[in-house]
Amino acid sequence: MNIVLVGAGPRNLSLLERLLAHAQRTDEETTITLFDPFPIGGRVWNPDQDPTFLMNTVTQQLTLFTDPSVAKSATGVFGPTFYEWAITVGPEFIQSHNFKNAAIFLDEIARINPNRFTSRALFGVYAQWFYENLGNYRPKNVQFAYLRKAVIDVQQTAPHMFKVLLEDGSTVDAEQVVMALGNADEANTNEEQGFADFTAQHTGLTYVPAGHPAEARLDTVPDNEPVILRGLGLNFFDYIAKLTVGRGGHFARDRAGELYYVPSGKEPKMIAGSRKGLPMHARGLNQKKDAESHRPIFFTAGNIDRFARENNGKVTYDFFFNLIEKEMNYKHYQNVISDFGLTWPFNAAEFLEALRHSANLNATAREWGVPDEYIMNWDRILNPLGESAEAVDYNEFMVKYLTWDINDALKGNVDAPYAGAFDMLRDVRPVIRHYLDAG
Ligand SMILES: Cc1cc2nc3c(=O)[nH]c(=O)nc-3n(C[C@H](O)[C@H](O)[C@H](O)COP(=O)(O)OP(=O)(O)OC[C@H]3O[C@@H](n4cnc5c(N)ncnc54)[C@H](O)[C@@H]3O)c2cc1C
Known part of the structure; x- marks a missing residue:
């Protein structure tokens, strides 16, 4: 059987592990191919992205492995959570590979805390380790591979047969196709297109459309010039980090222990707002261990x-x-x-x-x-x-x-x-x- 997994983000990586686990029960020859134009880990967790971008999940609450909630009868690969990985085999894995941000990753790991946040890029490294590690659990009847290519179309050619068309014009036939594509790019709304057109017609104005913050051209925002940040959701925090600490600013503490910001002088003048006019509520400092969670009384x-x-x-x-x-x-x-x-x-x-x-x-x-x-x-x-x-x-x-x-x-x-x-x-x-x- 040929299985194609479109997208190499956490969802399909977890699925790959499940497929390998279940394949232990059969001797059917199976080939699994993952496609993604981004490295293993995918677009959100790309290890090559700027490590200024933090995740919003604390390190001890992330894992790509199954946990004891998976029925005992099911086979599975058990392994370290992201945090456990980072404080054990993580540094050695980073040193034995050629990551662009290797020095920053090692610095992050030296300071890592189970209840705090690391860069999204570092989780991408864990995803790559996870993928390489899965090779050790591969049953003989299964081959799997990752190809750094985008899929541009999937056509059904028979009841259980699909033709998967790749960006380079080649095709792959598969009995099963799983698409776990994550947040898809959206076309500009009329209003957003209006902003884009207006700025294109006026010199000195730039419009950065909504999208993945790691891919936004924030370097086009000049130092000390006014910039309007529209929206105070999660991406807002990415942008503000990139335009402050990402431009050489840093934090220090005063005598009372209060944090204050020391500018680099390269920050733009940020004017932030949203329809509600307020950011989301602050997330509580983590007190939950691993998979610990509230047991509902009413909402059951x-x-x-x-x-x-x-x-x-x-x-x-x-x-x-x-x-x-x-x-x-x-x-x-x-x-x-x-x-x-x-x-x-x-x-x-x-x-x-x-x-x-x-x-x-x-x-x-x-x-x-x-x-x-x-x-x-x-x-x-x-x-x-x-x-x-x-x-x-x-x-x-x-x-x-x-x-x-x-x-x-x-x-x-x-x-x-x-x-x-x-x-x-x-x-x-x-x-x-x-x-x-x-x-
Ligand atoms: C900017 C951002 C920050 C986030 N931060 C957090 C966080 O801190 N913590 C958290 O828990 N969640 C976070 N999330 C949510 C995140 O989407 C999920 O945690 C997780 O990545 C979802 O996994 P996934 O595999 O479904 O999708 P994704 O991780 O998005 O992976 C989908 C993959 O599919 C690929 N793909 C799409 N189309 C094609 C195609 N045609 N051909 C081939 N490949 C394709 C994409 O390139 C991508 O790599 C964030 C999301 C975004 C957008």
């Missing part, structure tokens, strides 16, 4: 299935969202209790019991006398500026808001009243998958 597969059974196999959005909201509110109040510590004014066990049986957790919290500032106020979370945006001193508000947000996040992604409740959203993804899988 069982509750969703029960509702579906009672409603002709259908689950309404309101029901679905209400469970998520309850789950987050409950976690919030649990964390508020531990944040109060000894000063918590009433019986916590009875309060939590009341919350577990409540249809409206905020109303119950109010009845029990939880002060207003500790009520999980969704309107304020979603729109912290509120309706009075025009009336507030924006700078003053922003500094106060960011200080509040960061102080909450410093309490950790398990314990923080807000960041701990938000982080739970990452942990309940299996339930969301269950819901989607069930259609």
